[in-house]
Amino acid sequence: SQTIHQWPATLVQPVGSPLSLECTVEGTSNPNLYWYRQAAGRGLQLLFYSVGIGQISSEVPQNLSASRPQDRQFILSSKKLLLSDSGFYLCAWSLLAGVQETQYFGPGTRLLVL
């Protein structure tokens, strides 16, 4: 069965510091991968998605970037964190297997920028 991991689970970082959040998927090949941010009372905002290694689509211009160095690894980064980057970051995966796709989510990383 497929599993998705995110780490760290919680992170407290000072403003201006760099960021690296990692997401990995096990038990599947060539998944679509997604990064979402969840702010309190605002639902989920899609940040990036990737349909393959090195292929990244950005949904919202911002202080963050994403990379996919391996098939089942998706990394969210920032060179300099802002206070507004605080939030709950969720990684998700899906498989392009016909038309009935579903996204499955990881446990999330809570980021607090001080």
Place this chain on the structure above:
Amino acid sequence: AQSVTQPDIHITVSEGASLELRCNYSYGATPYLFWYVQSPGQGLQLLLKYFSGDTLVQGIKGFEAEFKRSQSSFNLRKPSVHWSDAAEYFCAVGPPDFGNEKLTFGTGTRLTIIP
């Protein structure tokens, strides 16, 4: 552009009572529709989904949802809630022409269960 509205930010129900969470969407065609549940500090778990066919969809944990095209709605229901159902619930839509590469989520409904 597609959009999702969950008009109820917070709902409180008694344990054992019935539940209905509302979801309305805006889209030019029939989208793919999903309900997810999120326990505090956790990721999202898929409850159920609608792609086509029978408009009444059964999901996990005793939940069901009904797609009503005429009302552009996909409301989530449960006949009798349990204390463990307390969580945040998200409705989401995805365009059928691109699969669900891009899901649009509602802002969520927080469910509180009282004894």
